[in-house]
Amino acid sequence: MTVAAEPALSAPAERLRERLASAPGGLRAEVADRDLPTIEVAPEAWPALARYLRDDPGCRYDLFLDLCGVDNLKRPGQKTRFEAVVHLHSLSRNEHVRVRVPLPNSDKPSLPSVSDVYPAANWFEREAYDLYGFDFPGHPNLHRLLCHDAFVGHPLRKDYAPGQRWFFAEEDLRMPAWSKDTDVRAGHFETQTISIGPSHPATHGIIHLVARLDGERIVRAETMIGYLHRCFEKMAEKHHWNQIIPYTDRLNYVSAMINGVGYVRTVEKMLGVEVPERGRLVRTILSEFTRIMDHCVCIGANLVDIGALTSFVYLYQNRENVYDLLEACCGARLTVSYVRVGGLAVDVPDDFVARCRGLLESIPKLLDDVEKLVNNNRVVRSRLSGTGVVTKEQAVAWGMTGPMLRASGVPYDVRQARPYDFYDRFDWDVAMARDGDNFARYLVRLEEMRQSLKIIRQALEILPAKGPVNSDDWRVVLPPKDAVYHDMESLIYHFKLVMEGVRAPAGERYEWIEGANGELGYYAVSDGRGGPYRLKVRPPCFPNMAAFEHMVVGGTVSDAIATLGTLNIIAGELDR
């Protein structure tokens, strides 16, 4: 099985080197060949490079995916203590690129903000400021994003103790500066500022929107997040590769299986382990069922917010049915922890195929029912049609992926753009819409569920009835228990794996799959020990949420609630 972007990486890197060399004014940047073409640039040249990468017709890296910090304090041999790592994607050329910006040693490492080039960078830079203490001159609103406002220090620095907490009281909360001054305009009554959330029935988890209202309309807004910042990345640095799988389940807990698959794929790529076909197909089937579950909750909860309770009950029944399948496979309903580096925790039960086929029959009926209830419902149409509109250009500039991007008319789906596992063997279509409004997003999700069913149907046909689900490389996968009891070598492998963990070779890797909300990427740095040196998640709903404060301006509060529902914000993934 070939993976589109992987073989012959040197060609894009070579081409990139030529493009950069021909840049007007000369860009001093080095291009190297890693798992992705990697550009290294000095901080002062970074904004010019970013602009060139976005605008040059031969580059066109228009989608800003991720920015994160790395602290090399305990990784000797690196140029500087801190570096910023950026991942970009070109929609027209379907390529990823990495930019590394080593930051000169100082207590407050600094690199210029690129939030004017890529609006999506805004929140990522705030996050790097919060967690690493990077300074971004030129940033419009450089405040803490995830940690609370009484926090001291920068927790992802290697010299910060993982358990060090700081007391936070209500009065410590930083409200946006503009929210405090009154704004009286001629012909208007005084505007007022309200807080929606952090505990609000329609905030789907815990999100805090501060909005200034002029009558019923929102004239200015700012979103505050971090209320569920559970320190995933710090916890990951303290665990073995396999021990992190339960943590990944709790990122996007509505579609736990997909997170796990994305994560172990990253580790498997670092190790060079090949998972048998049967194992990968089971992962695909369960991932697609999980995608259906995710969309069910998104649509159901959104409809509840706008007053339609019945369809939630229908959609949730789908979830219950899929839960039964997951429970039969691994014993858990929601947070499955079913994948392992190199395969799966256990093989599927004997009646796996029969159960899947049962679901393939029951789910479409429930979807049809929901469609009948919703599609031509006047209330739903008037609440969702024409509200929360995102144009194609805005969606790309804000770094959106997944159903959000596709509902705005950009057909980017990782399963099709860079088919992993078996997605290129199946006959399926990327669900798309053009309007970019809330109703378009509803339709895209509904269609995606149908396409997922189509994928599952085909995957079941080629699923081998028997065979291993795990790799037989005992340096990675636990040997069978029987062998551990009777064979010295297996016992040693077992011991080493449990006590020290899988040893991924030193290096870095960015792997990405299509999560339920969009591109779910894992950027892992290994120093050769049993766990990651640094693990960064590219959470798909993070850029979507960053755009929310712009999307709601001009609309009413009730529109904002409907829009928040179709963004499908999962706080576990947003705040990590």
Next chain:
Amino acid sequence: MNSPASKSALPAHPAAKAGGGAGEFLVTRLEEMVSWARKNSLWPFPFATACCGIEFMAVAAAHYDIARFGSEVMRFSPRQADLLIVAGTVTDKMAPVLRKIYDQMPEPKWVISMGVCASSGGFYRAYHVTQGIDEIVPVDVYVPGCPPTPEELIHAILELQKKIASGEKSRDGRSKKFAAEQTS
């Protein structure tokens, strides 16, 4: 009401058998009747922050149907709720919000801590996570699990109903830890 003590609905009070004084008898019966009504009409405030919130949704949906236990009337205003179900991880950033919501609930009130994160911080022994909500609010029933299954949450509600039926008062607004410090 003719006889609230009619044999079917209400358990006979021990005082009735012991033959207590007439006045005492009436007061106790009334209390018991009130507890009986309270336990079967708990109005939860779903403080759903994370994964457990999704399982809480499952309990509220058709399959597990919390309405069978009289607790389906979700109130998102603390003023209208008497049961706080904390479902999910509470971070230090969220802790003041939780305390405020608890304070805004009228007495009598009860708290269920759903899942290990709410109960102890779970496997997030980390710089931004409150290590158990009993640092902030008193808890009546702890539910283990990550997340607990719907059956476990239903069990917790039944346990709480027993506690209410037994006439045990909800604790004052002090946390366990604080109360322990006061007594020691």
